[in-house]
Amino acid sequence: AQSVTQLGSHVSVSEGALVLLRCNYSSSVPPYLFWYVQYPNQGLQLLLKYTSAATLVKGINGFEAEFKKSETSFHLTKPSAHMSDAAEYFCAVTPPGRRALTFGSGTRLQVQP
Amino acid sequence: DAGITQSPRYKITETGRQVTLMCHQTWSHSYMFWYRQDLGHGLRLIYYSAAADITDKGEVPDGYVVSRSKTENFPLTLESATRSQTSVYFCASSDHPGLAANNEQFFGPGTRLTVL
Numbered sequence: 001a002q003s004v005t006q007l008g009s010h011v012s013v014s015e016g017a018l019v020l021l022r023c024n025y026s027s028s029v030p031p032y033l034f035w036y037v038q039y040p041n042q043g044l045q046l047l048l049k050y051t052s053a054a055t056l057v058k059g060i061n062g063f064e065a066e067f068k069k070s071e072t073s074f075h076l077t078k079p080s081a082h083m084s085d086a087a088e089y090f091c092a093v094t095p096p097g098r099r100a101l102t103f104g105s106g107t108r109l110q111v112q113p
Numbered sequence: 114d115a116g117i118t119q120s121p122r123y124k125i126t127e128t129g130r131q132v133t134l135m136c137h138q139t140w141s142h143s144y145m146f147w148y149r150q151d152l153g154h155g156l157r158l159i160y161y162s163a164a165a166d167i168t169d170k171g172e173v174p175d176g177y178v179v180s181r182s183k184t185e186n187f188p189l190t191l192e193s194a195t196r197s198q199t200s201v202y203f204c205a206s207s208d209h210p211g212l213a214a215n216n217e218q219f220f221g222p223g224t225r226l227t228v229l
Contacts, residue, residue, distance in 0.1 A: 006155075009153070034217075036220075041222075041223075042222060042223075043203055043205075043220035043221050043222045043223055044156075044203070044205075044218075044220040045220070046217050046218075049217065090155055090156065092156075099144055099161065099163070099207070100146065100158050100161050100171060101146075101156075101158070101218060102158075102172075103148075103155040103156040103157070104155050105153055105154060105155040106155045
């Protein structure tokens with residue numbers, strides 16, 4: 001069975017600072033990996049996905065993530081945080097050939113002025 | 114372009130009552146999913162459907178029933194609601210049945226259900 005661990009349920013950064021949200025997965029084969037964002041009182045929106053092509057994946061709103069097989073990680077980064085980035089972020093995984101996603105428990109990002 | 118909608122957006126019910134949450138998508142996506150979101154658990158899959166009349170259990174199916182008589186609708190029924198089913202419920206859909214790599218799921222706005 002696969003699982004996803006997001007380290008840190010809450011992360012706080014200053015506006016303009018680097019954003020780093022951590023995600024580690026456990027899977028016997030490299031899965032497909034996703035980052036979703038949830039703004040208050042809204043559904044989830046896809047930020048980016050890794051599908052075994054390039055290991056560095058660029059997403060929307062300036063976010064990117066790097067797949068590191070040796071570390072079983074897929075951390076999300078953004079060079080400079082903006083106030084509008086405040087939201088909850090979910091890492092999700094699905095093994096090749098499967099459809100349903102397994103989500104991490106989420107990380108709430110707070111951006112301080 | 115309505116996308117994926119859920120109704121009601123908010124629901125308060127009592128223990129033991131039957132409740133049905135509706136989900137409708139306008140893209141003719143093959144796959145549809147129901148998740149519940151609880152603090153500290155992220156989203157957990159309740160049921161999913163690969164096509165009309167094909168459904169399968171997810172991680173937390175107990176106490177829930179689904180049906181999919183039409184591709185665009187995927188209702189979720191709580192046959193006898195319990196307090197532990199108080200949660201936010203999200204419906205999602207995805208396409209590309211032959212390419213799981215394109216497994217982007219599109220989410221509805223959610224239904225906040227409170228069971229008293």
